[in-house]
Amino acid sequence: MTSLRTRAVTGGILLAVVTIVLALAGLGSFMNAQTQTRFTDLLRNRHSQAIVAAASYLDRPDKLGRTLGDPAYQRPFSGEYWQIQSPEGAVYRSPSLVKAALPAPTGSSTERRSIEYVGPTGNLVVGISQWIILDDGSRWHVQVASSLDQLEAELDAVRQSLLSAFAIVAFVGVLGALAQVAMILQPLNALRKDVSARWEGENGLEVESYPVEVAPLVTDINGLMDRNRDIIRRSRRQAADLAHAIKTPSAIMRNELGALENKGMPVQDALEALDRLDAQLKRSFARMRADGGENAVGVFTDLDAALGRMQRAFSALARNAEKEFSADYEPDLRVRMDQSDFEEVMGNLLDNALKWSEGRVLLTAKRSDDNSVIIMVADDGPGIPQEEIAQVTRSGHRLDVSKPGTGLGLAIASDLINAYGGDILLSRSEVLGGLSAVVRLPSSGSSSLDHG
Amino acid sequence: MRILLAEDEPMLANQIKSVLSTEGLAVDLAVDGAEAQFLGETEPYDVIVLDLGLPIRDGITVLKNLRAGGNDTPILILTARNDWTDRVDGLDAGADDYVTKPFHMAELSARVRAMIRRKAGKANPVFSRNEVSFDSRTNQVMVNNVPINLTAQEIAVLSYLFHNAGRLVSRTELSQHIYQYEGDRVSNTIAVFVNRLRKKLGSDLIETVRGRGYVIKAVA
Numbered sequence: 001m002t003s004l005r006t007r008a009v010t011g012g013i014l015l016a017v018v019t020i021v022l023a024l025a026g027l028g029s030f031m032n033a034q035t036q037t038r039f040t041d042l043l044r045n046r047h048s049q050a051i052v053a054a055a056s057y058l059d060r061p062d063k064l065g066r067t068l069g070d071p072a073y074q075r076p077f078s079g080e081y082w083q084i085q086s087p088e089g090a091v092y093r094s095p096s097l098v099k100a101a102l103p104a105p106t107g108s109s110t111e112r113r114s115i116e117y118v119g120p121t122g123n124l125v126v127g128i129s130q131w132i133i134l135d136d137g138s139r140w141h142v143q144v145a146s147s148l149d150q151l152e153a154e155l156d157a158v159r160q161s162l163l164s165a166f167a168i169v170a171f172v173g174v175l176g177a178l179a180q181v182a183m184i185l186q187p188l189n190a191l192r193k194d195v196s197a198r199w200e201g202e203n204g205l206e207v208e209s210y211p212v213e214v215a216p217l218v219t220d221i222n223g224l225m226d227r228n229r230d231i232i233r234r235s236r237r238q239a240a241d242l243a244h245a246i247k248t249p250s251a252i253m254r255n256e257l258g259a260l261e262n263k264g265m266p267v268q269d270a271l272e273a274l275d276r277l278d279a280q281l282k283r284s285f286a287r288m289r290a291d292g293g294e295n296a297v298g299v300f301t302d303l304d305a306a307l308g309r310m311q312r313a314f315s316a317l318a319r320n321a322e323k324e325f326s327a328d329y330e331p332d333l334r335v336r337m338d339q340s341d342f343e344e345v346m347g348n349l350l351d352n353a354l355k356w357s358e359g360r361v362l363l364t365a366k367r368s369d370d371n372s373v374i375i376m377v378a379d380d381g382p383g384i385p386q387e388e389i390a391q392v393t394r395s396g397h398r399l400d401v402s403k404p405g406t407g408l409g410l411a412i413a414s415d416l417i418n419a420y421g422g423d424i425l426l427s428r429s430e431v432l433g434g435l436s437a438v439v440r441l442p443s444s445g446s447s448s449l450d451h452g
Numbered sequence: 453m454r455i456l457l458a459e460d461e462p463m464l465a466n467q468i469k470s471v472l473s474t475e476g477l478a479v480d481l482a483v484d485g486a487e488a489q490f491l492g493e494t495e496p497y498d499v500i501v502l503d504l505g506l507p508i509r510d511g512i513t514v515l516k517n518l519r520a521g522g523n524d525t526p527i528l529i530l531t532a533r534n535d536w537t538d539r540v541d542g543l544d545a546g547a548d549d550y551v552t553k554p555f556h557m558a559e560l561s562a563r564v565r566a567m568i569r570r571k572a573g574k575a576n577p578v579f580s581r582n583e584v585s586f587d588s589r590t591n592q593v594m595v596n597n598v599p600i601n602l603t604a605q606e607i608a609v610l611s612y613l614f615h616n617a618g619r620l621v622s623r624t625e626l627s628q629h630i631y632q633y634e635g636d637r638v639s640n641t642i643a644v645f646v647n648r649l650r651k652k653l654g655s656d657l658i659e660t661v662r663g664r665g666y667v668i669k670a671v672a
Contacts, residue, residue, distance in 0.1 A: 248553060255468075258556065278554055312544050347540065
């Protein structure tokens with residue numbers, strides 16, 4: 001599993017490091033050259049100053065010290081030195097040299113020569129020396145020297161400031177990368193939230209409300225959601241078709257066997273086998289349907305419509321049985337369950353209640369505080385003893401064989417309810433005294449859809 | 453009593469038809485939705501047994517069309533689908549009851565009889581007048597608690613008159629409800645059946661209103 005965020009941040013940091021290293025190298029060498037040039041210029045200026053001094057005081061060379069009054073020349077071993085040799089061979093030096101001397105002149109060229117050598121304190125110095133011929137024809141040797149310590153110190157300072165400047169740049173860069181990642185990933189985060197929030201919506205996501213780069217993904221997600229719904233629908237249909245295809249031959253066999261039985265033939269085993277086959281089929285289809293429910297996306301049931309249908313259907317059935325069916329439910333309820341699955345649950349529960357009741361069946365539905373809807377089906381029948389309640393919702397258990405049916409109704413309802421993250425509680429009805437089935441189903445957030 | 457059976461599977465249709473016929477019910481068979489709707493709209497049935505999975509026009513559509521046309525004949529739907537949605541669709545569209553396939557023939561027959569009785573507004577399945585009693589669940593006829601054997605046609609006539617007790621039933625109406633569509637309706641055969649019934653059950657049970665029809669006076 002790769003994280004886009006980690007990748008983007010790592011990429012950002014790598015890019016920043018490479019940029020900083022290159023910038024540091026480039027800028028560093030440029031500033032080094034600048035500092036070197038400045039150092040050389042300064043030394044040349046000092047040399048020119050010394051030449052001017054020599055020319056001005058050629059009569060009184062002992063005054064040279066006063067003309068070259070830079071304090072750096074006065075401080076002993078300050079790193080700045082001068083030394084002038086008169087035509088007569090007298091040598092004048094800056095006080096900073098104390099008793100030391102710069103190297104004696106070599107050759108007689110009037111070219112300016114720049115050399116590096118060990119200075120009076122044992123450190124490297126750069127010196128400029130030159131024979132000059134003044135207007136009166138006299139030859140003077142003028143040299144100045146400057147310690148490289150100063151240059152080193154300056155270069156260090158430059159490097160320091162460069163490093164701290166780039167540290168700030170790097171820090172801001174990483175922050176920027178993070179911010180950029182957050183901004184770029186924002187539509188993806190929104191998409192993730194939308195996908196889970198609109199899980200129950202019918203119309204999928206709005207492609208136009210996402211950036212062009214994400215839009216194809218949104219289209220794909222919509223496609224997948226549609227496909228998912230379509231697959232569920234199709235497998236339902238296939239299961240129903242299969243049921244249809246098997247049931248009619250099964251009914252024919254049952255009738256033939258019934259006719260044989262009436263003629264006194266021993267067909268009990270065959271009838272029982274047929275019963276098992278039918279029960280197994282019913283169970284398998286119910287299971288298939290419960291498995292589909294778990295993965296269903298974008299489904300919900302409007303209880304006004306669904307319970308209205310159940311109410312009309314069961315009022316008719318109750319009339320047939322000469323029993324009384326009443327329903328009382330809050331308006332605008334919605335549950336996160338496929339409508340045919342919901343009707344399957346309600347059909348099984350109400351059918352069971354009607355079958356066992358003495359005369360009254362009651363259906364109620366109301367919103368519960370914790371985002372769920374509570375539906376209760378109660379009857380005034382014998383109920384189920386406490387110790388047998390756990391069995392009923394288990395597969396294939398049938399408590400009483402005195403009434404027709406496969407005895408799977410409660411188990412089928414229970415499977416479906418669980419598949420949708422709901423639960424069912426069976427107990428003695430306080431209102432009617434018979435069995436009470438209380439079903440809790442997750443409410444479908446209709447309001448967030450309508451206003452979002 | 454006359455039944456319309458709309459079922460496209462020929463073998464099952466014949467099984468149902470033969471069982472209901474031996475119980476004294478006249479059964480017309482429709483093998484597709486269009487035929488079922490046509491017969492339902494044109495013939496006076498006492499109950500319609502309607503399979504939901506019919507070709508040409510599905511059962512729900514037939515059901516809705518019949519109800520929309522003001523037909524209030526009791527309708528029993530047959531469905532092979534497991535889901536309640538299918539049954540609820542049917543009941544919501546105006547069906548009175550349902551039976552799911554595979555079913556026990558006895559159950560189908562009991563439901564049909566119960567629907568006929570409810571249609572007639574009779575709560576008690578056992579009709580009796582004076583010393584004669586008729587159990588609509590079993591077709592058992594007794595005179596002074598002695599069982600009497602009747603033919604299917606005799607039962608059909610007696611059953612229709614008992615279900616409509618207190619009301620004058622014309623010969624035409626009677627023949628419409630005891631003969632199936634293809635059967636020859638000769639109204640003087642009705643007179644033959646009535647005479648046989650009088651011989652077996654006593655002459656004062658069924659009264660003749662000359663030129664108009666027959667009546668069993670209101671029963672207990």
